[in-house]
Amino acid sequence: MTRSALINLVLFAMLPVTALIALALDEPFIITLATKAAILALAGVGLNIALGLGGLVSLGHAAFFGLGGYAMGILAHHAQTFTPLMEAPFLIEGTKSMPVIWLTAVIAGALAALLIGALSLRTSGVYFIMITLAFGQMLYYFAISWPAYGGEDGLSIYVRNGFPGLNTLDPIQFFAIAFVILAAVLFIAGRLASSPFGLALAAARQNPERVETVGLSPYRLRLLAFVISGAITALAGALFADLNRFVSPTMLSWHMSGEIMIFVILGGVGRLYGPVAGAALFILLEHILGGLSDFWHVYLGLLLLLVVLFARGGMIGALAGREVAHD
Amino acid sequence: MTEPLLHIERLSKSFGALKATDDVSLTLKPGEIHALIGPNGAGKSTLIKQIAGGLAPDAGRIHFAGQDITTLPTPARARAGLGRTFQISSLAMDYTVLQNAVLGAVGQRGTVWRFFKPVMGDAELRATAMAALERVGLADHATTRTAELSHGQRRLLEVAVALTLQPRAFLMDEPMAGLGASGSKRLTGFLDGLRSEAPILLVEHDMDAVFALADRISVLVYGKVIATGTAEEIRANPEVREAYLGEEDAA
Secondary structure (H helix, E strand, O other), X not given: OOHHHHHHHHHHHHHHHHHHHHHHOOOHHHHHHHHHHHHHHHHXXXXXXXXXXXXXXXXXXXXXXXXXXXXXXXXHHHHHOOOOOXXXXXXXXXXXXXXXHHHHHHHHHHHHHHHHXXXXXXXXXXXXXXXXXXXXXXXXXHHHHOHHHOHHHOXXXXXXXXXXXXXXXXXXXXXXXXXXXXXXXXXXXHHHHXXXXXXXXXXXXXXXXXXXXXXXXXXXXXXHHHHHHHHHHHHHHHHHHHHHOEEOHHHHXXXXXXXXXHHHHHHOOOOOOHHHHHHHHHHHHXXXXXXXXXXXXXHHHHHHHHHHHHOOOHHHHHHHOOXXXXX | OOOOOEXXXXXXXXXXXXXXXXXXXXXXXXXXXXXXXXXXXOOHHHHHHHHHOXXXXXXXXXXXXXXXXXXXXXXXHHHHOXXXXXXXXXXXXXXXXXXXXXXXXXXXXXXOOOOOOOHHHOHHHHHHHHHHHHHHOOHHHOOOEHHHOOHHHHHHHHHHHHHHOOOOEEEEEOOOOOOHHHHHHHHHHHHHHXXXXXXXXXXXXXXXXXXXXXXXEEEEEOOEXXXXXXXXXXXXXHHHHHHHHHHHHHO
């Protein structure tokens, strides 16, 4: 087993082991922290497909994260108030079923990414960063000013949504749901990276001219990557809202986009397990340093600076060494 | 007379007052090597860019394999069968040599919209890629990172990627640059055989290679084709001697 494979295995096992130890010690709060890390890692895995594989520096991924959150919030809100979402031309009712909510979140995220991506991907570099940021902020201010779903105050959901056969209010069972989804998405993202699509997408990051010369369109490759990325991040958003039983415009704000990017950069851009390492570290720091000082972000900033300056491959890069060209 | 595969008709492109391409017409026939020569700044690369895509001409048409490709984007031209190599190597530098070649094979097969099959485990793609690498003599470097190749080797890899595309015509922009004497000789021999697979429009500074290989030569000066003909005709042409070869003789 290579060193990086071993690191990946440790990272993968870290969350469930933590959760199980916490279960044995009867520490439900720790289980919730592990759940939060798994969900944020999922959002990072989504962003990493655009950022790491495609080289698309999106500062608007909070839009997808928040859309997923609101997909959950709006559906559950209508279910708990027994009001239909719409009556004409056909009746749509709210729901408390997680699978339906996830599907809605994924579709909403994919569609939003298709629209935002189709426009933003016509630009590149700093313009792409600014335009994704602008789209994200548009949604943020829209959510603030739309009173039907709580506006600035957000939406509270009283009881966590249900999953057939499981008690989602039990922390360890909800953790299991989040972790299984994370594992499935990691598997999909890994296959994607080594597929013909992944090869072409990463080539378009390195040299778009080369990709055009072999008859492939970088724009289309990037757009699809952006859509997949947005859909995954939206799914994470739905789970995050369910974890907190609350959704608010904060989820759509550009701070959230920055946070998701921090997970990816801390862990290692383009590394499959990078976001898992980054999100876990983030939660750990937030928990430990946050207890010491309200200004713990200073230390986070310092760490980020160190990683960017001295460990370009993130934590995984520092531990595993430079990625060997593999075939 | 055989029908030309590539037919460029009265192509013009100006950058401000500079006429980079001035009413250029030329053809590429099946089975031939058509060399494009000219002093630095004559507009050879600008012309290649307009043929391969990426730079729209101001006027004129480009026909390829019976199709008007003047307004097609670069990827569509590649799919139509134009295999291009760049003057300055344009490769995915983080990839291995083999990965670059496999990328070409993926493009040729048009199977990029597959998301679950590991691409490097595809025996057919690997075989296509390895065959191309063997032909240019890079098979031993298959697992080398492209950034670690010498400039000459990168040129060869460009040729190999173009081979994986199985194009109907090659556009080669100075493939000999940086190869050194023996490498240049080897590639000359290879291109000599390649013309029977697909004709080559060759931009080259290495005059020994050009005169050894070309069935026809066009001379480009200040964006204009001042002469087209066989090697003997071009050598004998007084205008060419004055504009171009004369400078070389003096040097």
